[in-house]
Amino acid sequence: MKCEEILDILSDYVDGELARGQCQRIQEHLEVCPHCREFVETFRESLEIAHGLDKKLPPQDVCESVLQAFRESCRKKNN
Numbered sequence: 001m002k003c004e005e006i007l008d009i010l011s012d013y014v015d016g017e018l019a020r021g022q023c024q025r026i027q028e029h030l031e032v033c034p035h036c037r038e039f040v041e042t043f044r045e046s047l048e049i050a051h052g053l054d055k056k057l058p059p060q061d062v063c064e065s066v067l068q069a070f071r072e073s074c075r076k077k078n079n
């Protein structure tokens, strides 16, 4: 699995809504990729903060900004 693939399913992963097979693939990647592991932690924390601010609304803005940051950091890492 590539780092970019994580992007597509990351938000489902942190919400615990992934199918078991997908979840396992991500976790296997996180075990070998400190970069993504660190990012998922940051992403999860951001979501928790957003959920704390407004429990009714999904934190779309937070998701978008964090995912954007992840894309950029992936690009830098691959260069």
Ligand SMILES: [Zn+2]
Pocket (backbone or CB within 6 Å): 002, 003, 006, 029, 033, 035, 036
């Ligand atoms: Zn990765």
